[in-house]
């Protein structure tokens with residue numbers, strides 16, 4: 146089955162507990178103003194197959210504590226998402242966290258949700274300018290749903306206000322020299338980082354969506 150992805154990475158340490166496999170879907174129909182992942186909105190890019198994705202992440206599964214699926218909007222490819230979740234040869238201790246911009250109430254009939262394939266789900270769109278006091282959330286309107294016993298066990302601490310040790314971002318370097326970030330930045334962090342790098346003479350390319358203040362999520366030296 147075909148699937149469109151933006152990126153695969155291991156380890157990701159800022160999108161759930163432990164060292165995780167990160168799978169970013171390509172394509173988002175929701176398009177929240179101020180989204181820092183606007184590079185994942187376009188359709189028609191990153192097309193591959195579910196089997197190829199499973200082959201790519203299988204070696205990482207030997208070391209991973211869990212898998213985080215983000216985007217983009219994973220439920221824009223609901224059938225591919227379900228096929229991927231069923232095909233991943235994960236152990237019973239490896240949880241699945243999925244981010245969606247849809248309200249949870251519209252997702253409850255999705256097979257990947259109703260059949261227990263997902264342990265924890267963040268729902269609802271990012272609302273720029275809304276308070277941001279909760280872990281794994283870009284804005285406090287977004288809800289964390291613990292859907293399985295494993296989800297409850299591993300994500301209970303993410304239901305309480307953000308603790309200092311969860312305020313972090315992973316910084317990755319691609320072969321072409323570009324730098325990218327994983328994690329949930331504080332609102333305005335990307336603007337502050339961009340301004341700092343600009344002040345130091347770096348060339349900055351932004352892929353962020355228009356917002357009330359400019360943001361940057363991709364930084365090219």
Ligand code: SF4
Nearest residue numbers: 173176177180217246
């Ligand atoms: S925050 Fe998520 S749902 Fe909203 S535009 Fe960005 S990728 Fe899409």
